[in-house]
Amino acid sequence: MAPPAAALVYVPPPRAAEADDNDVDMSGASHHQRQSWDSLRRSITGLVNKTTAANIRHVLPELLAENLVRGRGLLCLALIKSQAACPAFTDVFAALAAAVNSKLPIVGRLLVVRLALRVSRSCARDDKPQLAAAASFVAHLVNQGVAHELLALEILETLLATPTEGGVEVAVGLVKECGATLHEACPRLLDAVFDGLRGILHDGSIGRRTEFMIEGLFAVRKAQFRAHPPVRTELDLVELEDQLTHQVELSGHGLDPETHLDVFSPSATFLQDEAAYERLKRSMLGDDGDDELSSSDDDEAQVVCGDDEDMEEVTMIKDETATELVGLRMMIYLTIMSSAGAEEAGHKLLSIVRPGQEMELCAMVIECCRQERTYTRYYGLLAQGLCTVDQAYQAGFEACFARVYATAHCMDTTEVRGTAKLYAHLLATDAVSWRGVLAGRVRLTEEDTTSSSRIFVKVLFQELSEQLGVPMLGQRMTHGDPAVRDALFPTDSAKNTRFAVNFFTAIGLGGVTEQAREHLRACAMVDKTRLILTHHII
Secondary structure, eight states: OOOOGGGGOOOOHHHHHHHHHHOGGGTTSHHHHHHHHHHHHHHHHHHHHTOOTTTHHHHHHHHHHSOTTTTHHHHHHHHHHHHHHOGGGHHHHHHHHHHHHHHOHHHHHHHHHHHHHHHHHHHHHTOHHHHHHHHHHHHHHHHHTSBOHHHHHHHHHHHHHSOOHHHHHHHHHHHHHHHHHHHHHOHHHHHHHHHHHHHHHHHTOSOHHHHHHHHHHHHHHHTTTTTSOSSOGGGOOSOGGGOOOBOOOTTOTTOOOOGGGGSOOOOTTHHHHHHHHHHHHHHHHOTTOOOOSSOGGGTGGGSSSOSHHHHHHHHTOOOOSOHHHHHHHHHHHHHHHHOSSHHHHHHHHHHHOOTTOHHHHHHHHHHHHHHSSSOOHHHHHHHHHHHHHOHHHHHHHHHHHHHHHHTGGGSOHHHHHHHHHHHHHHHHTTSSOHHHHHTTTOOOSTTTOOHHHHHHHHHHHHHHHHHHOHHHHHHHHHSSOHHHHHHHSOOSOHHHHHHHHHHHHHTTOGGGGHHHHHHHHHHHHHHHHHHHHHHHHO
16 A cells, blocks of 8 residues: 555755754653754764864864763763774874863763773683773873773783783783883882783793784883873873873772663753753853863863862862772782792882882781681791891881781681781791780780680790790790790789789690799798788787
8 A cells, every 4th residue: 555645745854853943842752852862972973983183172172062971871982982993093082081081070980991891801701802902092091191000000910910922912012002101100010010021921931923022012111111102292182180080990899881871761851961061061161162172271161060169179189099009909919919939929029119118018918818718838938038128027017916916806717827827937037026026015914815815825826836846935935035024924913924824824835834833933932921920920
């Protein structure tokens, strides 16, 4: 059957658009929202695809004029797809993302999260092309200050943990592209990465082509990355103080890519959202539509809120997330877990830790030892080596003992045993002083100890007796430093001395209590004599 005649009527596009504009009832309906969404998607994709280093300053105002709050998923999708299709323009797309991030940080964080998840999936699937594209994008975002350096280091650690031809090739490319930034921000961590590459090169477990790539990377490093500057002059669009860096961990759980933002979904507040973005757009671009990004007159217009009070609030924001401390702890943990022996671990850790960070290293060694199911001498030898190198580590382990002993009730039995055996090794080898560990921190009385702290002391001295022997241990405890003797065998009252004697006898170390027993007998004799004299006087 032929279609009705009305279906064959031609309506010119201008008249159809005018009819849509005049239809007030459909302005907030799903049909109108769908048309707006399709127009937004085509506009964002077209602007991203036509961006080059020459026209990026002109494209950016047009891009910001679109509703990027609603279309942030579309923008991230367009950037990732365009970058994967044209890797040579990665630095251009990163500069565009950095400029948008300075205005709308939610867009920058979403892009970094999606790239981190893309890298994780590519590593799991061994998809080298996708992995190389995502890693390159992350490297340039690090150069632009959108992504934190820790994300790049985490990717390198993942790639070099189990080296393969493709993984090492991607790692070499990543270091080339953001090596200058990493060298300036965290040179010691970058040195650790090059140590790993040197080990892979010496092992000879990869192909000759990949070995040549690693050797070329060392040559680039020797030239201080002069051939690979972080950001080209024409792509340096954002001032350092205006950029917001996002901390995203590659292994972080709960990262949400927000894929629902990539598809159309009707909104009940569509008109309000559009009006709100219009106000936001005016505050970003200025009322006069000025699109110059680098002029000093428009610095205040880059603030999202647009009024002086909100700008003051933005300038008062401080980064209290301890990002550098978290990165240091993660690097220490990865180094300890990946080293073959205590000497190798100590050498790598000393190249990572800067002066003033010795306490953090001591705490991380103890924490790693606590997490083991059974104690291994690896941690004792590592701690002993650190104490031998520098007295700062000796003081650090002595200070950490006070915290460990005071919080023994918060640890389970396995953690208590592991920590006690670690300190037993340090005391037996004189890596730390007995006075610095025990004096003023341990007082073996019924009132000053808990069940957990008694277990700690029990394991500590039983392990010391195995390493030193009971005679030598007794000499250290009773004939050494008076402060140590008073801590282990308090002499302020016969009750406290008797408690200490009974404690060591119960754990099988009665041989170390001879001097304390003599003290008890002397006290008993004095009391008896005093009683006799009192009786005669009466």
